Amino acid sequence: MLEFLRRLPKVELHLHIEGSLEPELMFELASRNCIELPYATVEEAKAAYEFDDLQGFLNLYYQGMNVLRTEQDFYDLAMDYFKRAREEGVVHIDMHFDPQAHIQRGVSLDVVMSGLLSAKHDAETSLDLSVGMIMAFLRDRPAEEALQVLEQAAPYWKSLDAIGLDSAEHNNPPIKFQAVFARAKEIGLVRVAHAGEEGPADYIVQALDVLDVQRIDHGVRCLESERVVQRLRDEQIVLTVCPLSNVSLKVVDQLRFHPLPKLLEEGLKVTISSDDPAYFGGGLLTNHIACAEAFGWGADVFRLLNLNAIEEAFTSDERRKELIQRLEKA
Numbered sequence: 001m002l003e004f005l006r007r008l009p010k011v012e013l014h015l016h017i018e019g020s021l022e023p024e025l026m027f028e029l030a031s032r033n034c035i036e037l038p039y040a041t042v043e044e045a046k047a048a049y050e051f052d053d054l055q056g057f058l059n060l061y062y063q064g065m066n067v068l069r070t071e072q073d074f075y076d077l078a079m080d081y082f083k084r085a086r087e088e089g090v091v092h093i094d095m096h097f098d099p100q101a102h103i104q105r106g107v108s109l110d111v112v113m114s115g116l117l118s119a120k121h122d123a124e125t126s127l128d129l130s131v132g133m134i135m136a137f138l139r140d141r142p143a144e145e146a147l148q149v150l151e152q153a154a155p156y157w158k159s160l161d162a163i164g165l166d167s168a169e170h171n172n173p174p175i176k177f178q179a180v181f182a183r184a185k186e187i188g189l190v191r192v193a194h195a196g197e198e199g200p201a202d203y204i205v206q207a208l209d210v211l212d213v214q215r216i217d218h219g220v221r222c223l224e225s226e227r228v229v230q231r232l233r234d235e236q237i238v239l240t241v242c243p244l245s246n247v248s249l250k251v252v253d254q255l256r257f258h259p260l261p262k263l264l265e266e267g268l269k270v271t272i273s274s275d276d277p278a279y280f281g282g283g284l285l286t287n288h289i290a291c292a293e294a295f296g297w298g299a300d301v302f303r304l305l306n307l308n309a310i311e312e313a314f315t316s317d318e319r320r321k322e323l324i325q326r327l328e329k330a
């Protein structure tokens with residue numbers, strides 16, 4: 001099974017590129033930019049990655065990305081992950097990034113975009129890896145700020161595959177971003193949102209009805225409402241479920257109690273992703289292996305999960321067809 005999972009062409013729809021910052025690179029960038037870290041060693045940083053909940057993680061996530069200052073830093077961050085993902089047999093990544101978390105530190109949108117877009121270009125031309133770009137808004141910051149960033153990003157609209165919504169879900173319902181998402185729709189941008197990770201099933205409905213999103217990131221709490229499950233099934237809305245993330249952030253107690261098998265039984269269009277691999281114990285292959293061990297899934301389940309992801313990936317129809325053929329042959 002391990003060899004099968006390694007060679008299976010895997011597609012990741014839910015990855016925060018800032019959450020792929022490994023402590024080793026964090027130290028390298030800190031040294032390059034003369035920034036003092038709150039950790040003495042890589043081991044000390046890793047030991048701090050124990051979280052009680054989403055907010056506990058977000059505090060370290062925003063602190064960690066403070067080492068990202070230049071275009072080269074963003075390029076190195078993304079290429080470092082792309083190369084590792086490729087070695088694990090990942091063939092496509094839809095990458096979230098958080099411009100507000102950088103702009104508020106004095107790092108310009110141009111610096112972020114130039115670094116990430118160069119890395120995407122190089123991955124697509126030299127690594128056999130396609131990359132989608134999801135510009136995410138921080139739901140615990142004001143909607144007006146998100147709207148400003150969306151307008152400021154006008155030179156990059158053509159380079160974006162979607163906008164997203166992430167960060168602290170409690171008390172930050174999708175409806176807060178109604179105007180931002182309406183403007184994105186007017187511009188012609190596709191929309192996705194985190195919902196039902198720590199927030200209630202009702203936030204999933206709001207994301208669909210008010211933000212008109214095409215996917216739900218996480219969505220595991222849909223199971224608390226029969227009506228929401230029915231809706232997701234009827235409309236075959238893709239859920240980007242992140243098993244090891246859910247364990248790390250205590251959304252579930254242990255992987256063997258994760259609702260992934262139930263979501264599949266319910267006929268939902270499930271995919272799996274790593275979310276923030278540097279913080280949650282590993283990348284997409286590690287998530288696959290952990291699921292194989294926890295749920296005893298065979299090859300057919302993993303083929304289905306990745307077929308679901310390929311069908312939804314932000315890529316060309318030509319690349320999609322190629323990936324489906326490679327999946328069938330694996």
Ligand SMILES: Nc1ncnc2[nH]cnc12
Nearest residue numbers: 016166167168194275276
């Ligand atoms: N799991 C997650 N949930 C919400 N926002 C995030 N930003 C990075 N990872 C996140």
Ligand SMILES: [Zn+2]
Nearest residue numbers: 016166217275
């Ligand atoms: Zn996420």
